[in-house]
Amino acid sequence: MKNKYLTLLFGLLLAASSCNDWLNVDSKTILTDEDISQYPELLETQFLSSYDDLRGCIQAIGDGAFSYRQHHLSSFTDDAANNTPWDAGVMSINISPGRVFASIFSQSKGEILTPVWPYKEINKVNKFILQNKDSENSEVQSLVxxxxxxxxxxxxxxxxxxxxxxxxxxxLxxxxxxxxxxTEEASWDYICNCLxxxxVLLPETQKVATEDRDRANRxxxxxxxxxxxxxxGTIAKYGKVINNGLQGVRADAARDYLIKAADAASQIIQENKYSLSSEFGDLFNGKDEDNNEIIFRFSNVAKTGRQVFHDYWNMPYRVKKAGYTAFMSPVLDIVEQFEKLDGTIQPLDYSAKFSDPADFFAGRDKRLDATIIYPGGEFMGERxxxxxxxxVKTASGTKVYAYSNxxxxxxxxxxxxxxxxxxxxxDGIFPNTSGGGFTNYGFYLKKTLYAVKQLEDYLSAENEQDAVIIRYGEVILNYAxxxxxLATSYGETKYLAEAQTAFDQxxxxxxxxxxxxxTIDVVRHERRIDLLYEGFRYWDLKRWRIGxxxxxxxxDALHPILNxxxxxxPTAIYYTIERVSAPDYLITRTKxxxxxxxxxxxPTDQSPGITxxxxxx
Known part of the structure; x- marks a missing residue:
């Protein structure tokens, strides 16, 4: 039966035409009231393509699409750096004069990527709402x-x-x-009104339970x-209004926006539908994609025909066994931000000697091992x-051995x-200018790497790893x-107790x-660690105005030394560690x-006269 609906939909799509080249929007209402009455499922089939459009807008990691063009958004922050020397492509936008991650969509013009407003996709959604907002059918209202x-x-x-x-x-x-x-303030208000x-219209759970994380619910x-x-709220508090209000939000509006954020998060916490995962790393590596912490996700190839393309450029050579990978490396500075298990933030012990290099990282926040591959650490059963x-220390002196390339x-x-x-x-470290998958910084990304099984080809449909877009942990951090x-700047303390309880959990x-x-610093630090490499830090640096x-x-990089x-x-064999400056040939060594x-x-190409x-x- 589903094929019948798809066939009819395809025929209707062929009948649609476009009246504007760059918007490339449908000029006709595709489905009539009679179509919807006779085939109500057809409306849903037509609508679901808008989720695919949304995927192209969300850039938690990468530019242009969810994960794209090799380069990880964290490479442009203080959490990581690009591990290659190339100044071409996306990385060139981090070099003076810089224009980091400007576009929503991009259209290729030879070697140039031109930003494109996503109004074609917005127009499709707008027309769907206009056509169906007055429907008396509850399922249609849910789609709206x-x-x-x-x-x-x-x-x-x-x-x-x-x-x-x-x-x-x-x-349009x-x-x-x-x-x-x-104005920017009017734009935030518009988003709030849409939400x-x-x-009001969305159910608490999607009618098909297995789709509840793939589609929006209340x-x-x-x-x-x-x-x-x-x-x-934070842009209003920390920013300033410029450009006749097109940039920035009135400081007087900060309190109201923050209350709306707190109220929304509190509702989710009080309803108790979602919970935190005790196996944090498995939320992101393909092992636990139905975990109750996940609120919204993008499914991968086997389920949708659309590749999430989450980890292909960022895994170590040991996993992929081919070049052009490990393009992003965690930096030493972020590794030392993982707390000790007593809650203190301490640097690594540079005076210690250990037979196992993993011991330098022992006794820290469990999320370190779930997020970063460190010297002596494990991933997919390999150290x-x-x-x-x-x-090598001998009676006559010390000899040093290392690879030069x-x-x-x-x-x-x-x-x-x-x-x-x-x-x-x-797995390194040696001078590496090839992009061959070896770390220059002493660490590899672990969080988001596919870990279900070793694959022959990480671009194949075998890689079923989903991308987590919204999860309960973020909601708690938003609330905190x-x-x-609100408590610190506006004397609004009614949210503190509930937020503190969830924060401690x-x-x-x-x-x-x-x-x-x-405190503000404690909450920001926790947010940084918990959401690390999920694409939030770049935007947090912007909204807090600390970029x-x-x-x-x-x-800096970490250099473990085998002694x-x-x-x-008997001969003593042990490791020491040294803090060093990252090689100067790395493009994002300097931010x-x-x-x-x-x-x-x-974007101005399609918007002549825009400010x-x-x-x-």
Missing amino acids: GEAYFIRAYMYFEMVKRYGGVPLYSGS DHINSINDRA DSAI YTALALKSRAMLYA YSIYRETR QEDWTNADKVPGHESYMMSGY EAAIE LRDIHGGLPSKTM TEMHNKQF IDETQS WFQERDYYCPV QNDGWN
Whole structure:
């Protein structure tokens, strides 16, 4: 029966035409009231393509699509760096003058990617709402609620980049240019109104239980509201209004936005539908994709025919066994931000000597092992051998052995007299300018890497890893931040107790950490660790207006050293560690973030006459 609906839908689509080239929107209402009455499932079949459109807008990791063009969004923050020397492609936008991750969609013009407003997709959703908002069918009303959610999410992705954007609720079929920007405050209010409409219309659980994480329900809309209103509230508090209100939000509006964020998060917590996962890493690696912490996700190939493409460019050579990978590396600075199990933040012990390099990282927040592959750490049953060089101490002095390049590693010369040891670790570190999958920083990404089984081809349909877009842990962190901001700056304390309880549960269940009294700094730190490498940090740096603190800053690498001391009997073999500057050939070794980068440049190709953001003219 489903094939019958799809066949009819295909025929109707062929009848549609377009009246505007760059918007490329449908000029006709595809389904009539009679069609919907006779084949109600057809409306749903038609509507679901809007979720695929949404995937193209959400860039938690990468530009252009969910994960794209090799480069991880965290490479542009203080949490990680690009592990390659190339200044071409996406990475070139982190070099002066910089325009980091400006676009929603991109269209290729030779080697140039041109930003494109997503109004074609918004127009489709708008027309769906207009056509069906007055329906008396409860299932159609639920679809309309999903449409409001998708529209709100698309606008959220634009507003967090550009500030105020053109706002449309009706058909755009006869619009020739998108150039009438609303203020940023009006844009946040529009997102809030769309989400409020979605919350009213959406069910608590999707009618098909297995689709409840793949489509929006009432809690999905509440969760996005908690995120969006938190962004609006903190931009109002920490930013300033410029460009005639197109950028920035009145400081007087901060309290109201933060209350909306707190109320939305509190509703989710009180309803008790979702819970925190005790196996934190399995939320992201394909092992536990139906976990009750996941609120909204994008399914992968086997379920949708659409590749999430989450990890292909960021896994170690040991996993992929091919070049062009490990393009993003965690930096030493973020590793040292993982708390000790007593709740303190301490640097690694650079005076210690351990027979197992993993011991340098022992006794820390459980999320470290779930998020980062460190020297001596494990992934998919294999231990990672990461050290820069071998120092052999003899009675006559110390000899140093190390690989100078990837060719040396390929030849795999062993330490003379100790042939069971490579001169540098199998997984690095040695000077690497090839993008061949070996760390220059001493660490690899682990969180989000597919870990169900070893694959022959990570671009194949075998990789069924989903992408987590919204989860309960984020909701708790949104609540904690809104609550402490309200209490600290506005004397609004009614949210503190509930937020503190949920905050402590997250620390305990995810990290194995003790309770810690919330302050703004404590909450921001917890958010950074729990959401690490999920695409939040870049936007958090923007909305807190602290991105410029990263400008021209360099981040350090870790060099473990294998020591072989022949002057002892028996010969002592142990590891030490050293903090070093990252190689100067790495492109994001030095970060670029100017004042103007709090907003991205507005796309102008299809919008003649539009007001550009300050600093981008």
